[in-house]
Amino acid sequence: MASLQAEEDVVALETPASDVFIAPSINHEALLSGASYTHFSAVPPSLLPTPNPESPESSETSIPGPECVLGVDEAGRGPVLGPMVYGLLYLPLPLSDPLLRKTHHFDDSKVLTPAVRSNLMEKLCTPGTDLHAQCGWAVEVMSARDIGANMMKPTGTYNLNAQAMDATIALIEGVYKRGVNVKEIYIDTIGNPATYQKKLERVFPTAKVTVAKKADSLYPCVSAASVCAKVTRDAALEVLYESYVKKPDEDVEMDGTTVKAEVAEEAGWGSGYPSDARCTSWLKRNMDPIFGWGSECRFSWGTAKDMLDAKGAAAKVDWPVEEDDEMMRVTDFFSGEKEADVDELGSWFGRPVGTKVF
Incomplete structure (x- = not known):
């Protein structure tokens, strides 16, 4: 009973808020077409390099901006529906703990309520707030x-x-290219932390790189990155789901009376996780017998595969395998036996034609 309750609590925290903040990182066109994309916020002016007064015409001698700390985390690794989002956030080193942890109480997005993380993301994107003035962020x-x-x-x-x-790597490289003086990088691990860290140290040799388990709870910049990733995924789920919501038909006149068409309410797809009953129910209700689902579904997940393979659930298609010249090796063209009595020079331009064909 306790484990069931814990699972229900996790699903509730993973489910998007009903009025989730639609951040600038939401690209409706890309989401609905099934395309991946990257979004970078504008770099706060205070974090950009400034021209050197002694050599104002030379960009190479510009003064670097303040030393910054950068965190990276993901949201949506396990769901069968919706994107996986990698989030990144950076800010001046001295402000990481006082601004993010003590003032705004950032934490791992999985322990923040949907409403709290949505509000934090909105502050981050609102000009005039301290978060907007001091922090830059990005998502993949x-x-x-x-x-x-x-x-x-x-x-x-x-x-x-x-x-x-x-x-x-692409996200961090994008921050460097924008002129941010990154000195410390913190990342929540995938796989073995030591192996992951060594690879990133080779890619970013000028920064101190730390890869750790539970980094989203240990380091404020990673906590904030997890919020960027999670709220972007939450909003993306809402955008994708809206494409399935049936719109009411136009009002019609019946015997001089205006009648509104009614549409049955969908139960929604919840968090998009296989453990969420709303998700699996939605998948069952909305499965096309041939194509399964749309670009919002991860067909490589066991949940989708099992439903498609279930007896009578989807049409079986056997694709014929035909051997063709593309499967031949280059040496096959040199090792074959020559045809007898063939004029090689003549057949290069076409075989000779006898009078019988006329």
């Missing part, structure tokens, strides 16, 4: 379609850990 939205396609490649599987590593 990895669509369910791309995650599944990469994991199901027929050759050279691009697994989730490799995809996550590449997303992390």
Whole structure:
């Protein structure tokens, strides 16, 4: 009973707030088309390098901005519905704990209520707030379609850990390219922390890199990054779900009376996690017999595979495998026996035609 209650509590925390903040990181067109994308906030002016007064025309001699700490975390690694989002946040080193932890009480997004994390994200995006003035952030939205396609490649599987590593590196590189003076990097681990850290140290040799389990609880910048990732995913789920909500038909006239068409209410898909009964129920109700679901579903997940493979749940399609010239080796063109009595030079331009054909 206790374990069941704990699971229900987790699902409740993972479910988006009913009025989740729609951050600038929400790209409706990309989400609905199933595309992955990246969003970077503007760098706060106080964190940018400034021209050197002694050599104002030379960008190479500019004065670096204040030393910054940067955190990275993800949201949505396990769900069968919706994207996985990698979030990043950076700010001046001396402000990390007092601003994020003591003033605004950032914590691992999984222990914050949906409403609290939504409010924190809104403050971060609102000009005039201390968070907006001191912090920069970014997200990599990895669509369910791309995650599944990469994991199901027929050759050279691009697994989730490799995809996550590449997303992390791309985000951090994007911050460096924008001129931010990053000196410390903290990341919540995927896999073995030591292996992950050594690889990142080679990629970013000028920064102190720390990769740790539960980093989203230990380091304020990682906590804030987890909120950026989680609220972006929450809002993305809402945008994707809206495309399935049936719109009421236009009012119609019947015997001189205006009548509103009624539409049955959907129960929603909840958090998108397989352990969420609303999610699995939605998948069952909305499964196409041929195509399954749309680009919001991770077809490489066991939940989706099992439903599609269930007896009578989906149409079975056998794709014929035909041998063709593409399967031949280059050496096959040199090792075959020559045809007897063939004019090689003549057949290069076409076989000779006899008079019988006329």
